[in-house]
Amino acid sequence: MNCGIMGIGTYIPNAWMTAEEISNKSKIPENIIIEKFGLFKKPIPRENDTPSYMGIKAAEKAITDAGISPKEIDVVIWVGGQHKDYLSWISSIKIANEIGAINACGFDMSSLCCSMVSGVEVAKSLLVTNKKYNTILLVSGSRDVDFVDYTNPETAFLIDVGAGGSAMVIRKNYNKNVILGSSIKCDGTFAESCIVEYGAAKHWPIKNEEVNKINYGIKDVESFKEKLGTKTIDNFEKVVKESLKYSGMTESDIDYLAMLHFKKSAHNNCLDRLHLNADKTTYLSEYGHVGQNDQILSIELGLKSGKIKDGSNVVMVGAGLGFIWAATVIAWGNYLNRYKQERENII
CATH class of the missing domain: 3.40.47.10 (Thiolase/Chalcone synthase)
Known part of the structure; x- marks a missing residue:
């Protein structure tokens, strides 16, 4: 039984922090940020770019890429950051409602910045073992950039952290882009x-x-x-x-x-x-x-x-x-x- 990726999508906020701006905040020379950190610029969240909003926008693109109706989705799995719109909150249910996945159940999982990759394994396992499920949406939004202290040299390795969303539609017995x-x-x-x-x-x-x-x-x-x-x-x-x-x-x-x-x-x-x-x-x-x-x-x-x-x-x-x-x-x-x-x- 194959499980394949039907569609993918991303959302990148239309707001950016340049290497020069990061340098001004961190006091790390701009050439070091470009050459050592490998960073010319990064996306940062605007006021409305909550994790769920970014995930919703990415999910809409993935569903369009897959060429399906959101009603065909059986499970929505949030694989985004733990820094969500609200404390102690389930993102997947909000997203399922917003995108029109009215037949889907949902749950949130996290392995932080490894969540999308490990989420693929979880989605595949669900599809293989549960006869009811045929189509799963993995969806993510991240703005852990909110927690980056540019003045702390101990966490300078985090200055490349930005904001954005992504999503993936996976279907059972789909013989393209097989996992x-x-x-x-x-x-x-x-x-x-x-x-x-x-x-x-x-x-x-x-x-x-x-x-x-x-x-x-x-x-x-x-x-x-x-x-x-x-x-x-x-x-x-x-x-x-x-x-x-x-x-x-x-x-x-x-x-x-x-x-x-x-x-x-x-x-x-x-x-x-x-x-x-x-x-x-x-x-x-x-x-x-x-x-x-x-x-x-x-x-x-x-x-x-x-x-x-x-x-x-x-x-x-x-x-x-x-x-x-x-x-x-x-x-x-x-x-x-x-x-x-x-x-x-x-x-």
């Missing part, structure tokens, strides 16, 4: 390393002097940096190779790597580990890190540039604070044509 193997790895030793400490249950009710502290912070900077430096690229490599293994492939079969935005050196290191050239991915220097939306944005850009074609093996890979790494392989294009060609080659 193959996945891999997810976690490391709980990072669980409380980089967090937004104030404004949540551990510090409730919030005090007046804590309002300006609702930002990302790191408790043990040296330990965090050491663990991140020794583990993150290794685990990127592991989940990519494991997802390929489960798909009957190796890294030599990768045609396109749809991955999150991070600093240029880490990006290049990841490509080197997988023996990939830069033309097999898209570096999001014009967008930065738009949370769990990076992979869908990368696929859109890859399709537009011609890097992704019918028959391409696409690997989505991401990472979320906490820490979690995940990868999923997509056989892009007509899956039946692929096997027809393979049989013809054998004959």
Whole structure:
């Protein structure tokens, strides 16, 4: 039983912060932001760009791309940020109502910036195991940029974080853009390393002097940096190779790597580990890190540039604070044509 991607969509706010503006806020030289952080500009939210609004706009595009009615959607899964429109709130139900998915149930899940990639595995599992479900919408919106303190050098690695939304329609027995193997790895030793400490249950009710502290912070900077430096690229490599293994492939079969935005050196290191050239991915220097939306944005850009074609093996890979790494392989294009060609080659 195949599960394939029928349609994708993104929403990018029409408001931007340039490298120069980031430099002015952070006091990091503009050339360092461009060359080291790999960032020319990033989208930032306007007043009405709540996470659910951005998700709704992306979902509408994905549904149009899929060529279906929203009434055909059986499940809406929110895979966006935990920083939602309201505290203790379910985004998926709001979105289902707004887009006209009147027959859908919904729930929210999160692995932070890894949510879209791990959500693909959850959606596929639901479709395979539940006879009632045929079509699932994954939808995301992220504005964790609200928590970035540009004056804190300890969290400077987060200055590329922007805002946006994305969505994906997945259908059972759909033989295009078929979802193959996945891999997810976690490391709980990072669980409380980089967090937004104030404004949540551990510090409730919030005090007046804590309002300006609702930002990302790191408790043990040296330990965090050491663990991140020794583990993150290794685990990127592991989940990519494991997802390929489960798909009957190796890294030599990768045609396109749809991955999150991070600093240029880490990006290049990841490509080197997988023996990939830069033309097999898209570096999001014009967008930065738009949370769990990076992979869908990368696929859109890859399709537009011609890097992704019918028959391409696409690997989505991401990472979320906490820490979690995940990868999923997509056989892009007509899956039946692929096997027809393979049989013809054998004959």
